[in-house]
Amino acid sequence: MPLNKIDINWLSIKGVLRYSGYFLIKILIFTLWGLIILNLIFSHFLNIELKILFPLNLIFILIFFAFNFVFILFAITIFTLTSRIRKEEFGILRALGATRVEVFNLIIKESLFLPIITTILLIILELLFLLYYKLEICGIFKLEYNFNFFKFLFLSAFITFILKIFITGIFLFPIAIYYSRIDPYNILRD
Amino acid sequence: MNIKLIDITKIYNDGENKIEALKGINLDINEGDYIAFVGPSGSGKTTLLSIISGLIKPTRGDIYFDSKKLTKISDYYWSTIRRKYFGLIFQKKVIIPHLTLIENIILPFIFSEQKILKIDAIKRAEELLNEFDLYEKRNSKPSKLSGGELQKLTILRAFINNPKIIIADEPTGDLDINSSKKIVEIFKKFNKIKNLTIVMVTHNYELAKSAKTIYSIKEGRIDKILKG
DSSP states (O other): OGGGBOSHHHHHHHHHHHTHHHHHHHHHHHHHHHHHHHHHHHHHHHTOOHHHHHHHHHHHHHHHHHHHHHHHHHHHHHHHHTHHHHHHHHHHHHHTTOOHHHHHHHHHHHHHHHHHHHHHHHHHHHHHHHHHIIIIIHHHTTOOOOOOHHHHHHHHHHHHHHHHHHHHHHHHHHHHHHHHTOOHHHHHOO | OOEEEEEEEEEEEETTEEEEEEEEEEEEEOTTOEEEEEOOTTSSHHHHHHHHTTSSOOSEEEEEETTEEOTTOOHHHHHHHHHHHEEEEOSSOOOOTTSOHHHHHTGGGGSOSSOOBHHHHHHHHHHHHHHTTOGGGTTOOGGGSOHHHHHHHHHHHHHTTOOSEEEEESTTTTOOHHHHHHHHHHHHHHHHHSOOEEEEEOOOHHHHHHSSEEEEEETTEEEEEEEO
């Protein structure tokens, strides 16, 4: 159990719990994003005519871009919102003997919790979504319900997970480098 | 563990102005020393402590740590020295707001070479909290603590990891008379029993008086030795 030890993992779990409010918004965005991607590839696996689902997909594509935009803004502001407090946190850790690499790792670890948690959340939501499609959409259009369930589940979870890591990485690395280079002296003097 | 400062000079660049905070400081700090620096604000005391603890690098001069020259060593190496030997008490009460009082105190163990279970670290912290009458507030968040209690927290955090040297910048700044006396006693006790080296900056006369050596710093220079 990481909480039994006093190490960097203990601190990163504490950090995630503390900033869960921010992370929750991220989770929401990521999950919706995942569902949109799921919907985009859904028609292929269902083997149904795209024509039928086209208006629905168009709406999802628009939402997809809107959420992407919001996420990018959010990713940039997540650290700046808490900038002063977080700067002090990393400053004190550096003064206590944390190396730049350790602070960098701490930030990355905190942020990696998110894609993992959201992927699990996504799989659960996908299951519910699949049931909905099976019962409602296929019922309405009198379509044959015929696709590889596990292949679909694995593929969509994998794609969204990779995308999450990629997007998080793009914005996270410069932030992590910036915070790991904080000068503790400037933070600690009055 | 001995520290030797030779001709330490620190110049800050403030735009076009150059401020010479320290002007050729020479100092020997030996194991078991108990040193207090006194002097007016802006005389360079905090800068000196920051150089000793490796938080900033001098513009000129050399620092030796047990005969090893540290002036040009990497930031990584300074970090490993700080985690191994130093206990730092800052003028500014910097804490991690989402951790409780006791969790803030055990923070140094994260980077310590002593691998210790959380339960043992907490036990050790509780013993110290008892001494400072803070046991009841061990699970309180820093936002619920007073300025004096936060000051005590930073002092306990410096001691928890059994450091070899305590670097303290105004350790009694926000404390009442009784708590200040307690700090004086603790500093004396640790210096005497554990041979702990203490280097501090203080305006508190009682605390300064408890030191074995008192240096007066004025305009970036060691002006005179008041005691020792």
